[in-house]
Every structure is written in C-alpha cells, then in structure tokens.
Amino acid sequence: MAGLTGRMSTVIKAKVSKLLDRAEDPAETLDYSYQKQVEQLQNVKKGIADVVTAKKRLQMQESSLQQSVVKLDTQARQALAGGHEDLARAALERKNVAQTELQSLDTQVTELEQQQEKLTESEKKLRAKIEAFRTKKEVIKAQYSAAEAQVRISEAATGVGEQMADVGLAMQRAVDKTENMRARADAVSELETAGTFDDVTQLGSGEDDIDRQLKELSSQPAVDEDLAKMKAELGQGDAVPAPQIASGGADGGQAESKP
Amino acid sequence: MIVRISGEDQYRLEDSERQPLNELENKVVAIVEAGEIDGFKDAFAALLEFVRSHGSPVGDDELEGSDVILPPADVSFQEAGREFTGEGLIPD
Numbered sequence: 001m002a003g004l005t006g007r008m009s010t011v012i013k014a015k016v017s018k019l020l021d022r023a024e025d026p027a028e029t030l031d032y033s034y035q036k037q038v039e040q041l042q043n044v045k046k047g048i049a050d051v052v053t054a055k056k057r058l059q060m061q062e063s064s065l066q067q068s069v070v071k072l073d074t075q076a077r078q079a080l081a082g083g084h085e086d087l088a089r090a091a092l093e094r095k096n097v098a099q100t101e102l103q104s105l106d107t108q109v110t111e112l113e114q115q116q117e118k119l120t121e122s123e124k125k126l127r128a129k130i131e132a133f134r135t136k137k138e139v140i141k142a143q144y145s146a147a148e149a150q151v152r153i154s155e156a157a158t159g160v161g162e163q164m165a166d167v168g169l170a171m172q173r174a175v176d177k178t179e180n181m182r183a184r185a186d187a188v189s190e191l192e193t194a195g196t197f198d199d200v201t202q203l204g205s206g207e208d209d210i211d212r213q214l215k216e217l218s219s220q221p222a223v224d225e226d227l228a229k230m231k232a233e234l235g236q237g238d239a240v241p242a243p244q245i246a247s248g249g250a251d252g253g254q255a256e257s258k259p
Numbered sequence: 260m261i262v263r264i265s266g267e268d269q270y271r272l273e274d275s276e277r278q279p280l281n282e283l284e285n286k287v288v289a290i291v292e293a294g295e296i297d298g299f300k301d302a303f304a305a306l307l308e309f310v311r312s313h314g315s316p317v318g319d320d321e322l323e324g325s326d327v328i329l330p331p332a333d334v335s336f337q338e339a340g341r342e343f344t345g346e347g348l349i350p351d
Binding site: 124 | 263265266268319320321322323324325328331
C-alpha cells in the first residue's frame with residue numbers, strides 16, 4: 001500500500017531494523033533489545049507524569065481564575081450600586097476575559113485527560129509486549145542454534161519494536177500538545193502577573209496598558225449585556241428590559257456560576 | 260494480514276480483506292491529495308472502522324510485525340497531508 005500508510009510503515013520498520021542490526025551475537029541482540037525496551041517503558045512513565053503535571057498546573061489556574069470571576073462580579077455589582085459605572089464596566093471586562101480563559105482551560109484539561117488515558121493504555125500494552133519478549137528471549141537463548149535464533153529474534157523484536165515506535169509516536173504527540181498548552185498557560189500567568197484580574201478598585205483614573213489590552217481581549221457585546229443585566233437586577237433605570245431569570249441569585253457569587 | 264492502527268491496536272485481517280481496505284485507503288489518499296478537508300474525517304474514520312470491525316485484535320502477549328500501519332485516529336488533516344507527502348508523522 002502506497003500513500004498514507006506507506007510512509008508510516010516504512011519509518012517504523014526502519015527503526016526496528018536499526019535495532020536488530022546492533023549485534024552479531026543473537027544473545028547480545030536479545031539483551032540489548034530488552035534493555036532498550038525497559039528504558040522506553042521508563043520514558044513512557046515519565047511522559048505520563050509530565051502530562052499529569054501539565055494538567056495539574058492548568059487546573060490550579062482554573063481555580064484561581066474562578067475565584068477572580070466571582071470577585072470581579074462582586075466588585076462590578078458594588079461599583080454599579082455606588083454609581084460608578086466606569087468601574088463596573090472595567091470589572092466586567094476583566095471578568096469577561098477571565099471567563100474566556102476559563103473555557104479554553106477547560107477544553108485543554110479535557111484534552112490532556114484524554115492524552116493521559118491513551119498513554120496509560122499504551123504503557124500497559126507495551127509492558128505486556130516486553131514481558132512476552134522477556135519470556136521468549138530466554139526460550140530462544142536456550143533452544144535455538146545461532147542461525148535459527150536470528151530469525152526468531154527478528155520476529156520477536158519486530159513485534160516489540162513496532163510497539164515501542166508506536167508508543168514513541170503517541171508520546172511525541174502528547175508532548176507537542178502539552179507544549180502548546182504550556183504556552184497558553186504562560187500567557188494566562190502573564191495576565192495574572194500583570195494584575196489583570198486584581199482588585200479593580202485599585203485602578204487609576206487614566207487608561208493604563210492593562211485597560212487597553214482588556215478592551216481588545218474582552219467581548220464588548222458580552223460586557224454590555226452583563227452590565228445591562230446587572231443594572232436591571234439593581235433596579236437601575238435606563239437598563240435594557242432584562243429578563244428576571246437571575247432574580248433568585250442576587251448576590252455576586254451565585255449569579256456567577258452561569259456563563 | 261496484520262494492520263496496526265497507531266496509538267490503538269494491531270488487528271488480524273483475512274487476506275481477502277486487503278482489496279476493500281486498499282480501496283478505502285485510496286479514497287483517503289485521493290481526498291488528502293485534493294485538499295478536501297471536509298471529506299477527510301469521514302473517509303479516514305471509515306478506513307479505521309473497517310479495520311476494527313473486520314479484524315480481530317492481536318493479543319498483548321503476541322509479538323507480531325504489522326503489514327500495514329495506519330496513522331492514529333486523531334490525526335489531523337494537516338498531519339495526514341505531511342504523512343502522505345512523505346515528511347511523515349515520525350521523524351527519521
């Protein structure tokens with residue numbers, strides 16, 4: 001089969017045969033292969049641990065952003081009640097950005113969870129193959145002449161080698177995904193460090209860099225909508241005829257749980 | 260014939276199933292060549308589904324090389340394109 005499948009088969013087969021060419025002595029090949037396999041298994045375990053670490057980091061960011069959302073909502077409400085609409089708007093812009101980040105973090109955490117599951121499954125499979133190889137290795141050493149052994153070794157090593165190459169590919173893909181997410185997580189961290197989600201009452205009067213950035217990042221229609229809703233809840237005049245759905249959750253924390 | 264779906268499993272298929280498998284694969288290749296992102300997902304899923312439904316999984320304790328290795332189920336159109344044009348999913 002040419003095309004799509006051809007390339008992949010070729011590369012994996014080349015990797016496997018490279019492994020087999022190592023040694024003249026069959027027993028040596030066997031032990032070398034086995035040693036490589038065990039190493040690879042350790043790598044996979046490390047890969048899984050890396051994915052888990054990345055996931056934990058994102059989850060920590062999630063919970064900190066959730067707190068920010070609640071806090072900013074409360075502040076917006078207080079600002080509006082005190083007649084500071086600008087301040088309320090600024091808080092809602094921040095809240096909007098935080099919520100958008102939260103959604104994307106959520107998607108990423110789910111994706112990492114899937115990666116983790118897949119790798120764990122691959123690790124299990126590889127472990128079983130390595131175990132089978134270990135058993136076969138001793139049988140081959142004990143029972144076959146050098147020439148015969150070479151054939152058997154080649155068969156066995158191809159089976160494991162392919163599994164190793166495949167797990168290697170899965171790990172590579174997991175690492176790539178984790179890298180992308182790390183970049184994203186760093187960007188969120190930067191926003192946090194820059195005070196984006198900090199106490200909005202600390203804001204100066206003039207527009208600072210953060211404000212300008214936020215205006216670009218946040219969705220203005222969503223912010224307008226939030227503001228109108230909040231005004232309606234507070235019974236303030238010129239608000240859009242907002243639906244009364246939020247009447248049960250008048251305090252900031254509760255209204256917050258709805259996107 | 261043994262077919263591996265990368266990141267998943269190895270499957271044992273009858274030799275008589277080589278032909279229909281080949282046809283499904285050619286369809287995917289044609290779609291990738293034509294740059295039809297929309298058709299790719301379904302065509303590739305159909306290829307994998309054929310392997311899963313017609314093949315029986317090779318046991319974890321069996322050491323067998325595959326005759327065909329298919330890219331993983333979550334392969335993107337871009338990756339499939341690279342795979343097809345020869346750069347490959349796996350660096351040499």
